[in-house]
Amino acid sequence: xxxPTLLLAAAVLxxxxxxxxxxxxxxxxxxxxxxxxxxxxxxxKVQNDRMQAMVRAEAERxxxxxxxxxxxxxxxxxxxxxxxxxxxxxxxxxxxxxxxWEKDKPGKWRVAxxxxxxxxxxxxxxxxxxxxxxxxxxxxxxxxxxxxxETRRRAEDTLSREAIRAWQQRAATAADALGFAAWRPxxxxxxxxxxxxxxxxxxxxxxxxxxxxxxxxxxDGGMTELTVTVTGDAVLDKPAAR
Numbered sequence: 001x002x003x004p005t006l007l008l009a010a011a012v013l014x015x016x017x018x019x020x021x022x023x024x025x026x027x028x029x030x031x032x033x034x035x036x037x038x039x040x041x042x043x044x045k046v047q048n049d050r051m052q053a054m055v056r057a058e059a060e061r062x063x064x065x066x067x068x069x070x071x072x073x074x075x076x077x078x079x080x081x082x083x084x085x086x087x088x089x090x091x092x093x094x095x096x097x098x099x100x101w102e103k104d105k106p107g108k109w110r111v112a113x114x115x116x117x118x119x120x121x122x123x124x125x126x127x128x129x130x131x132x133x134x135x136x137x138x139x140x141x142x143x144x145x146x147x148x149x150e151t152r153r154r155a156e157d158t159l160s161r162e163a164i165r166a167w168q169q170r171a172a173t174a175a176d177a178l179g180f181a182a183w184r185p186x187x188x189x190x191x192x193x194x195x196x197x198x199x200x201x202x203x204x205x206x207x208x209x210x211x212x213x214x215x216x217x218x219x220d221g222g223m224t225e226l227t228v229t230v231t232g233d234a235v236l237d238k239p240a241a242r
Contacts, residue, residue, distance in 0.1 A: 035186055035233040036174045040167030042159040042228050046152075048145035048221040052118040053129045054093065055138045060110045064097055067111040074136045075113050085128060088119040114141065120148065126219045145221040152226070156192045159228040163190070171234035180236040188232025194224060 055078070059070035075092075082090035094114040101107045115138075119125045132138040147155070167188070175183040 034178075034180075034236045036171070036178065036236065037231070037233050038167060038170040038174050039229065039231045040163050040165070040170050041230070042162035042166060043225060044155060044159055045223040045225045046147060046155045048147055048224055049120050049151050050118060050146045050148045051120070051122050051125050051143065051219060051221065052116060052146070053125060053143045054114055054116055054141040055129060055132055056094075056112055056114040056141055057136065057138050058110065058112045060100075060108050062106065062108060064099075064109040064111065067109045068097065071111045071113050074138065075115060078115055078132050078136055078138060081131065082115075082117055082128060085119075085121075085124055087121050088117060088125060088128065091116050122219050122221060143219060145219075145224075147224050147226075155226050156228060159226060160190055160192070160230075163228040163230045167230040167232065175234060175236050178236060180239055182238040183234045183236050186233030186235045188230060191229045191231070193227060 057071045057074045057078070059067040061067040061070065079090055082088050092113065093116040095112070097109065097111045099107050099109050117125060117128065129140060129143070133140065171183055171185070175181075
């Protein structure tokens with residue numbers, strides 16, 4: 001077979017294959033099964049078991065060094081008292097120094113340091129805060145309550161099971177109402193969080209030079225409301241016979 005004949009045959013074959021490809025219909029797409037999105041949730045109020053108190057020492061002197069020395073000495077005593085209580089976590093939470101000016105008066109320096117105290121023994125921690133107010137002149141900025149990580153985890157695990165069961169019941173109800181005899185889970189998400197903020201008590205400042213003893217700090221841990229929400233698709237299957 002001559003070369004021109006070969007080229008002609010190849011061209012004919014190419015044209016035939018192209019025509020066949022154009023005439024072949026594309027495969028039919030398989031329709032996605034019907035689905036319905038449903039939500040289930042579970043909530044519970046859990047007793048707070050962690051307390052955090054923010055206390056601070058402040059001093060105003062003619063020099064920054066004198067103000068810092070006063071604050072540092074009182075804060076060192078506060079740290080020593082906190083470390084003497086089992087279960088109390090103490091850590092510095094801020095330190096600031098600034099100069100104040102008044103007209104026709106020499107400038108003064110102010111120093112402030114904040115101490116964070118936390119623990120699960122509320123009466124002991126409240127007694128410590130009152131002691132630091134009375135003996136060291138510390139000021140209470142705030143007292144707040146929360147759930148310990150392990151307490152939160154256990155509660156959220158329980159609520160997750162309840163929320164998933166609620167989601168399954170809603171999925172079954174939706175499938176039945178839409179005329180399907182069966183369903184299966186599709187894409188499902190589980191979200192946890194606080195529905196209400198934990199209680200927080202802001203304390204009025206007490207001047208460090210006040211002679212009267214501060215009254216004992218009264219505390220009530222309160223409750224944190226946890227909510228677990230399950231949202232997802234229920235894939236519908238087997239339409240019910242009519």
